[in-house]
Amino acid sequence: MKNNNLKSKINFYFLAVFFSFLFFVLRLNANAASLNLVSSESEIAIGQEFQVDLILDTDGEDINAIEAKIFFPEKSLKLQEIRDSNSIINIWVKRPKIERSGIIDFSGIIPGGYKEVEGFIFSVIFRADESGRGAVEVKDAKILLNDGKGTAASLKISNFQFILETEFPTKIQISKSKDIDSPELFAPEIARDPNIFDGKWFLVFAAQDKGSGIDHYKVCERIKTTCVIAESPYVLQNQNLDRKIFVKAIDKNGNERIAILPPKSAPRYQKWLVYIIFGAAILSVIILIKWLRGLRYKKIIR
Amino acid sequence: MYVIIDLMIFKFRYFLIFLFLFLFLFLFLFILLSSSIFADNSGVILTVTVADCGNSVVNSGEQCDGSNFGNFNCASLGFNGGTLSCNASCQYITNSCIPASVAYTASTTQIMDFSSGGDFTFDSTNNVLFSFPENFYTEDLKLQAHSYSSSSFASEKPAITGKNFIGQAYDFSFVIPSGSSTNSQVSALSSPVTITMNYSDSDVSGFSENTLAPYRWGASDSSWQLISGATVDTANNKVSFSTVSFSSFGLFGSPTLSPLPSPSSSGGGSGGGGAINVPGIASVIFSGRAYPLSTVTLLKDAQISASTVADPDSNFQIALSGLSTGSYIFSLYGQDKNGLKSTIFTFPVTLTAGATTNVSGIFIAPTIAIDKSEIRRGDNLTISGQSAPLSDITISVNSDKEIFVKTKSNNSGAYLYNFDTTLMDYGDYSVKSKTSLAASISSFSKVLSFKIGARNVETPRLVKKVLKGDINNDDRVNLIDFSIIAYWHNRAKPPAKIDLNGDGNVNLVDFSIMAYYWTG
Numbered sequence: 029m030k031n032n033n034l035k036s037k038i039n040f041y042f043l044a045v046f047f048s049f050l051f052f053v054l055r056l057n058a059n060a061a062s063l064n065l066v067s068s069e070s071e072i073a074i075g076q077e078f079q080v081d082l083i084l085d086t087d088g089e090d091i092n093a094i095e096a097k098i099f100f101p102e103k104s105l106k107l108q109e110i111r112d113s114n115s116i117i118n119i120w121v122k123r124p125k126i127e128r129s130g131i132i133d134f135s136g137i138i139p140g141g142y143k144e145v146e147g148f149i150f151s152v153i154f155r156a157d158e159s160g161r162g163a164v165e166v167k168d169a170k171i172l173l174n175d176g177k178g179t180a181a182s183l184k185i186s187n188f189q190f191i192l193e194t195e196f197p198t199k200i201q202i203s204k205s206k207d208i209d210s211p212e213l214f215a216p217e218i219a220r221d222p223n224i225f226d227g228k229w230f231l232v233f234a235a236q237d238k239g240s241g242i243d244h245y246k247v248c249e250r251i252k253t254t255c256v257i258a259e260s261p262y263v264l265q266n267q268n269l270d271r272k273i274f275v276k277a278i279d280k281n282g283n284e285r286i287a288i289l290p291p292k293s294a295p296r297y298q299k300w301l302v303y304i305i306f307g308a309a310i311l312s313v314i315i316l317i318k319w320l321r322g323l324r325y326k327k328i329i330r
Numbered sequence: 331m332y333v334i335i336d337l338m339i340f341k342f343r344y345f346l347i348f349l350f351l352f353l354f355l356f357l358f359l360f361i362l363l364s365s366s367i368f369a370d371n372s373g374v375i376l377t378v379t380v381a382d383c384g385n386s387v388v389n390s391g392e393q394c395d396g397s398n399f400g401n402f403n404c405a406s407l408g409f410n411g412g413t414l415s416c417n418a419s420c421q422y423i424t425n426s427c428i429p430a431s432v433a434y435t436a437s438t439t440q441i442m443d444f445s446s447g448g449d450f451t452f453d454s455t456n457n458v459l460f461s462f463p464e465n466f467y468t469e470d471l472k473l474q475a476h477s478y479s480s481s482s483f484a485s486e487k488p489a490i491t492g493k494n495f496i497g498q499a500y501d502f503s504f505v506i507p508s509g510s511s512t513n514s515q516v517s518a519l520s521s522p523v524t525i526t527m528n529y530s531d532s533d534v535s536g537f538s539e540n541t542l543a544p545y546r547w548g549a550s551d552s553s554w555q556l557i558s559g560a561t562v563d564t565a566n567n568k569v570s571f572s573t574v575s576f577s578s579f580g581l582f583g584s585p586t587l588s589p590l591p592s593p594s595s596s597g598g599g600s601g602g603g604g605a606i607n608v609p610g611i612a613s614v615i616f617s618g619r620a621y622p623l624s625t626v627t628l629l630k631d632a633q634i635s636a637s638t639v640a641d642p643d644s645n646f647q648i649a650l651s652g653l654s655t656g657s658y659i660f661s662l663y664g665q666d667k668n669g670l671k672s673t674i675f676t677f678p679v680t681l682t683a684g685a686t687t688n689v690s691g692i693f694i695a696p697t698i699a700i701d702k703s704e705i706r707r708g709d710n711l712t713i714s715g716q717s718a719p720l721s722d723i724t725i726s727v728n729s730d731k732e733i734f735v736k737t738k739s740n741n742s743g744a745y746l747y748n749f750d751t752t753l754m755d756y757g758d759y760s761v762k763s764k765t766s767l768a769a770s771i772s773s774f775s776k777v778l779s780f781k782i783g784a785r786n787v788e789t790p791r792l793v794k795k796v797l798k799g800d801i802n803n804d805d806r807v808n809l810i811d812f813s814i815i816a817y818w819h820n821r822a823k824p825p826a827k828i829d830l831n832g833d834g835n836v837n838l839v840d841f842s843i844m845a846y847y848w849t850g
Contacts, residue, residue: 093842114657116678118632119812121819121841137812137841139632139848140661140676147678148657170838176777176798176846178831178839209654210436210453215633219810221802223825224817232813236631238656261813274433283453288433 060182061086063096063149063166067188072156073196077108080154080164080188084116084147089173089181091142094149095121095135096169102130104158104192112150113241116142119234124150141174156192164188207239211277211285216260218269218289229269230261235277235285243282248274269293383420392420397517403474403505406513410434411476411501413547413577414515425552426577428501432486434476435498441472441507453477457611457652458500461524471516472507476500480580487547487578490554496542496581497533503576522572527581528611529567530651537583539564544571547578554580612681613651618692619644619770620664620672621716621743626694629661629674629850633809640664644718644743655683662692663849666716667742670697671849673776693772696723696745696765700778704787710748711780713761719743721767726774729759739765751782799844801827807847815840 067080084094094117100107110124110132117136127133132152152164165187173179216233224230235242248255249266255276264273269292278284383392388400394416404412404427411434412427428434436453447462452475460473480495489495502525504516527544534542542562545554560571569581620626620640627637628648640646661676672695681687696717705711713725720738723745727733739745745763760779765772799807801814818824818836829836830843 092845093838095838116657116659118659119809119845121816121838135838135841137845138659138676139845139850140629140659140674141845142659142676142678144678172838172842174842174846176843178842208438208440208451208453210438212631212654213435217808217810219802219813221810221814223801223828224814230813232809234633234809238654238658260809261817272433283436283438285436286433 060184061089061091061171062184062186063094063169063171064186065098065164065166065188066186067190070188070190071196072190072192073198074156074159074192074194076196076198077153077155079151081151082149082166084142084149084171085145086143086147087145088143090175091138091171091181092140092174093135093137093172093178094170097127097167098124098132098134098152098164099167100130100132100152100154100164101162104156104160104162105154105164106157107132108153108155110150110152111241113237113239114148115150116144116147117149118236124152138174159192159194161189161191163190207237207279207281207283209237209239209279210283211235211237211242211279213285214275214277214287216273216275216287216289218264218273218292224261225263229264229267231258231264231273231275231289233260233262233275233277233287235287237277237279237283239283240280243278243280246276246278248276383418388420393422395420397515399515401511401513403503403513403515404428405474411437411474411503413501413503415517426547428476428478428483428486428578432478432482434478434501436477438475439472440475441470442466444468444470452500457528459526459528461526463521463523466519466521466523467504467516468520469509470507471504471519474501474503474505476502483578483580487554487580489580490545490582493541493582493584494537496537496583497527497529499578499580500527501578517575519574519576522574524570524572525579526568526570527579529569529581531567532651534567534583537585539583541584542569542581543583544569545580545582546573546575547580554582611651612653612655612683613649613686614653614658614660614679614681615647615649615686615688615690616660616662616692617645617647617688617690618662618694619718619767619772620646620694621666621697622719624667624694624716624743625665627663627665627850629663629848631659632661632848632850634850653681655681657681660689661848661850662694664694664697666697668697668699668716670699670715672697673773674848675773691770693718693765693767693770695773695775696763698761698763698775698778699789700761700780701789702780702786703789704781704783704785705751706784706786707754707756707782708752709786710750711761712746713749713763714744714746715763715775716743717745717763717765717772718767721765723747723763723765725749725761725763727759727761729755729757754782756782797847797849798830799847806849807844808850812841812844815844 062085064083064085065080066083067078069078072078107126112124116138118138120136122133122135124132124134166185169183169185171181171183173181212235214233214235216231218229218231220227220229231247233245245258246255247258247262249264249271271291273289275287276284383395386396386398388395388398394400396416399414404414407424408430409424409427410430410432414427415423417423438452440450442450442462444467445465447464447466450460452458477498477500480499483499484495506512506514506516544557544560546557548555557571557573560569562569616628622640622642622644624640625637626640626646628635635650636648638646638648657678657680659676659678661674663674664672675692675694679687679689696715698715701712717723717739719741723737723739725735725747727749735747735749737745737747758779758781760777762774762777764774797807799811801811815828815836818828824836830840
């Protein structure tokens with residue numbers, strides 16, 4: 029009888045400790061920020077395009093840096109497009125793109141921090157190619173607090189599970205962007221620093237496009253028609269900085285915005301022109317003086 | 331001696347004759363080359379008489395004929411848009427083409443279906459709406475649209491005397507998109523197209539709105555021509571007109587006779603703040619409290635967008651207009667009279683088309699400074715800073731436990747508190763402050779660290795404090811510093827200055843530290 033009582037007491041304490049631990053763990057998890065992959069449908073017809081959004085829920089934490097990898101089964105899903113316009117990430121360290129087959133890699137920062145519940149990071153458009161079940165997953169994720177120390181925040185992950193079948197009805201409509209707006213105004217800057225590019229002058233730029241997103245940039249150093257596709261930071265070819273620089277931000281629909289940087293110094297040919305004119309003026313004065321002297325000498329002879 | 335001088339003068343005469351001959355030859359060749367009137371093969375220079383000029387066919391020796399430009403337009407001739415025309419000798423007139431030196435701020439091309447017509451909006455930030463009627467031409471046409479800042483445009487096509495450009499200047503032209511006449515410019519449409527140009531309140535600031543009118547650049551007389559029959563809707567900031575001829579366009583207005591009172595808060599291209607009820611355009615107005623006469627800086631998506639100076643009561647307002655619709659991350663910070671910066675106040679805002687979003691009640695966190703980085707136990711630590719005038723300042727001193735003390739700011743918003751360390755333990759502490767005024771409470775200031783020990787170590791006041799993350803020491807943490815750190819991302823042996831947490835790597839932690847100290 030005593031043994032039974034003892035056993036029931038031990039069971040009671042064990043259960044109490046277990047539930048306390050469970051409660052503690054659940055509480056801990058409840059306070060964590062989360063990265064969620066969400067889509068409007070999880071049952072998708074073969075051949076159908078669908079969109080998966082990566083959303084940050086900070087759960088009240090102040091977050092300023094994120095990095096992660098998105099894994100997807102490349103046999104069953106064909107990547108169509110990555111849309112990062114309207115992202116909460118202002119500055120990309122690595123813009124989301126395919127790192128190697130089936131993996132999208134990205135990292136970026138939110139200067140000043142972000143602590144809302146529905147922070148859109150980017151969308152991935154897939155096409156369902158092969159029947160079966162699978163998941164789009166977030167791995168190697170890291171989010172950091174806006175505390176000036178880069179402290180890692182606790183993080184929950186929610187992946188997207190899907191079923192692809194031929195007989196599922198086609199019901200998802202991917203909105204095709206009709207972006208006719210140029211990217212936002214932006215201001216490139218020229219700088220140099222002994223720590224990079226051997227102290228050469230370089231150009232930094234970052235534009236935003238709220239419609240289709242920035243596709244690429246072009247830098248034109250000589251004239252506006254001779255441009256090269258460039259990424260920031262861009263080492264300037266013309267280190268004399270004596271010509272205008274045109275920076276074009278081009279969105280995914282081909283709309284472009286041009287920012288112009290005036291030359292920092294006068295072009296070399298202009299300097300030479302000034303020297304030549306100045307030299308010619310001095311020479312003219314000397315010749316004129318000699319000419320006048322010659323006339324006076326002739327008068328004297330006569 | 332005189333003989334030598336005489337000889338020199340003699341030689342000099344020859345030199346002059348040679349020089350004149352050379353200049354004459356050069357001038358002659360230059361005129362000939364610029365006129366393009368060389369004969370084809372013989373090498374003999376002669377003037378070509380164009381017998382077939384006027385038959386609308388570009389014959390040999392002609393550059394154009396009437397409205398036939400032989401598959402060329404200003405852009406294909408190396409200009410930056412504009413309208414090409416043809417003279418009586420069947421040669422191009424490029425007076426109305428815009429030189430490459432005048433850069434456009436936005437550009438687009440759009441092929442329009444001639445049979446169905448329809449609407450097309452060019453550059454929503456400037457917002458020009460084209461309404462094409464059905465059968466506006468006999469075939470599909472490509473619209474080439476460019477916008478320019480009026481200041482650079484005025485260097486080529488100066489404003490009308492007594493009037494000023496309102497907003498941007500534009501150039502619109504149509505070309506054949508395909509077929510044998512690809513790129514050939516179309517001089518006139520079959521049916522008029524209605525163009526609606528939008529302007530902002532800030533565009534007409536200082537101008538009499540009832541003098542606003544649209545003008546078209548006349549290629550033949552190289553001057554601005556008033557477009558008759560235009561409608562000016564001052565309530566909605568729109569100007570509409572119909573036209574079949576395309577060239578450069580601009581809105582012009584006359585300055586008001588008495589100057590408008592200067593706005594209390596505007597800067598960096600912002601201002602105005604009125605709603606612009608046009609699809610695709612959104613506005614946002616930020617208002618709140620900072621410190622008296624402090625500089626308030628607004629960042630849009632991490633880059634400085636505008637700044638203003640708060641009034642003596644510490645109130646500020648910043649308006650941004652002409653923004654695309656979408657989600658933005660806006661941030662604000664203040665800089666006090668001593669150059670100290672507050673923490674950044676960040677908030678996401680989604681802007682909707684045609685609406686003005688008001689973000690009010692912003693209370694910028696106070697600035698904070700301490701006079702010692704280490705203080706002898708028992709001495710007073712001076713904690714000071716700036717906030718709104720006559721507000722309640724709560725100072726938090728934190729170690730194992732948090733101690734709150736209160737003080738009040740004076741009429742200029744400055745506060746100062748002498749914190750007695752007599753009852754404190756030895757050790758490391760942090761201090762921060764926040765402000766409350768009426769029902770508003772600010773967020774906390776920056777966090778400063780100090781130590782209670784056996785000696786006093788003054789915080790240097792005269793030495794400029796370099797922000798962490800300010801790699802190039804320009805007192806800003808922005809895209810330049812980010813680029814320098816990004817260069818070292820995952821590279822071996824980064825310089826100590828760039829490795830912000832000193833762990834021997836440049837990784838996400840360093841970027842996070844930089845994002846915390848960001849100033850734009």
